[in-house]
Amino acid sequence: MTSKRALALSSVFSISLLASPLIADVHPVTNEELADEQVFTYRVGDEFASIDPQLAEDVQGGEFIRDLFEGLMNQDSDGNLVPGVATHFEANADNTVYTFQLRDNAKWSDGKPVTAHDFEYSWKRLADPNTASPYSWFAKEMGLVNVKAVMAGDMDPSELGVKALDDHTLEVRLENSMGHFPLMTTSEPTFPSPKWAIDAHGSDWTKPENIVSNGAYVLTEHVPQERSVRERNPLYWNNQNTILERVEALVISDDNGALTRYLAGELDRTEVPTGQYNALSKEHPDEAVSFPRLCAYYYFINMTENTHPSLLDPRVREALYLTVDRDVITNAILQGGEFPAYTFTPDATANFVSPNNPARDMTQADRDARASALLAEAGFGGDEIELDLLYNTSEAHKKIAIIVSQMWKQKLGITTVLQNMEWKTFLEARSNQEFDIGRAGWCGPYNLASSFLDLMSSTHVYNDAGFSNDEIDELLDDAKTKADPSENFTRIEEVLATEFPIIPIYHYAGVFMMNDKLRNWPVGNVEQKWYSRELYFAAD
């Protein structure tokens, strides 16, 4: 209290002395008055596994890495590309060679300049089998020249298609044309890492006492399983525009426990537990927020020989697809502003044109009637079919599985046996195809329809339920080299709506409680790539 008063007194004193307003007290763009304390405290459900840009694979780690490090490009609040360490880039005519120009005022937190060599090092490090990164598949996704051979250990990482032409010019060579390549440079595995710190400290280099980073914040404290603190980096090239001084992440695994602590004022942001959004938004209309996310919740159907024979008939799969009443799930169970899904790709995806989907425009009664007709046409009585529905342990997955099985029972007479498994056991059962229908959730790694539809390729590692369609494979291959592949994606969704290998249920919403003084949260960024340096607290 006394220190605040002293501060207030001294600022009054300095105003009268200088006879000019304190510039630091208002936001440079919005002119909004800023709060005295700029500390953002948020909840994470789990401890991050790593904040090494090339090793991290979880969402929590990604949030840290975007604050601590900076890649070639960043995203703005709507997900558009904006300069990061690179000021601009050029591509050759067929989008196979990209040249990035790096700014000359970017520095590491130890004062060294950030150069193109740092990027060359980190990309090679990502693909290098000796790094053994669980995220190295991203290097393959980037399609760098020789990436497959390097990852398999058949070629030296120095042969990878990335090269620093000088300190501020990075040349990237791709095996195939890829128009969306620059988008990938906003993903954390492509961020630079400091070779000298890694050489000096080995895997300990990400500890607060050793870490060297080039982002707007530096890691100052990390108590595993409890909290981590990042603080403003004075050497960051754009430091004068950073407003938040300090960002604290508290590990709280229980949703309801986190909500209680939010309500007690200990947190500025937390997830809303399933089904509580309506009540919270009535009580705290300025704090409960919901916005679209680039994620799909769906059931996928086993189409290998291990499956129930009826599921090999597309009419049966369509009947299952039609009888899931998505409005009941989004409005009665989830209640967080989620979107009923009839296509795999969310409508919020950039440049995605949803196909004409007859099912979407029908009433549920019509869908149910058509489903019964289809089942009869396929020659199956509902009571002859018993399906295993596999899902991993979670209250929300359980509720959805129960209500869907009830819908199938009532409308089609199909019996569903619910199989609840702990996560790793679930993954094992899924990859062994020990199920008829399985639950899945998928968040697109970048904002393009291909980040969803690639999963439908017959060779994708995630497609382990035996679905394969030649037309889709061709459309996906063709899309990779096209300047505007959106037609291909629309067509793929049309094919999916005749084959029904999956049953999309809903598209996610980000549902949060957020301090009503916190400004600039990028609700329009469907990938939820947020950067603390853009956030601030307004004064009361």
Add this chain to the structure above:
Amino acid sequence: MTEFIIRRLLAAIPTLLILIIFSFLLMHSAPGGPFSSDRPLPPEVLANIEAKYHLDDPLPLQIWNYVVGVVTQFDFGPSFQYKDRTVNEIIAQGFPVTLTYGTIAFVVAVVCGCALGITAALNQNSWLDYFAVGISIGAQVLPNFVMAPILVLIFTLWLGWLPGGGWNGGQWQYMVMPVIALSTSFMASIARIMRSSLLEVMHSNFIRTARAKGLSARAILFQHALKPAMLPVISYLGPTFVIMITGSVVIDLYFTTGGIGQAFVNSALNRDYSVMMGITILIGCLTILFNLIVDILYAWIDPKIKL
């Protein structure tokens, strides 16, 4: 006595070996592995990672290397999940936290539990007895996963006195609720054991003799009754102490103290083999140690037992 202790410590070696082998096999028989994930890794990437952590060696060789590492260098290996930490670091960070609030909770449980039990036994069938038994049953039926949210609701949300979680280097405000939530049900058990054991002793012949000699109630309790009545309590306290300083999973998770219980559960869910093994061995050693201490205390209290 010394010979007894040495013998017990030597017997601990095969016990621990069996524990290690058994846990190792059990762990590897669980479906999935540390690197199975939602987005399955391409086979060549998985092979690289498994080679790095020597998971591609045959199981007996893995166990052998592990035991050699532990015995010769006290090295429990790196965590598979947390890339920049070793098992030693995880235990060194989490165990002091759990040890601190676990020990305080233990002292609270023992002091309050014994006081309640003694009060109840000395005033059998009076209102004090019913009151003490009532409290202890109340505490028993409120398991810590119910206690924890109730405490947070009252002290954090309604009263605003205490932070709802965290540890903050062990400041007392952060310890109050974990200690209360952890100690209550143990306190209740101690109270009930203490009460029934003291009642039995108070009705035995040597106490009747002491009374007949005209000793004061105070002298009878402290000089004659309490010592034998403590025996069942002490045999309960040995394993209880180990549970309290290592296994308070609910407390760790709910109050996010960063303690060892949380690390243990996460390691099981993540199949973080090395962390799981490290904590299992820690708990094994502590259990052996405190059982030994209980045996020594027994010999000291009970003249019938000679070591």
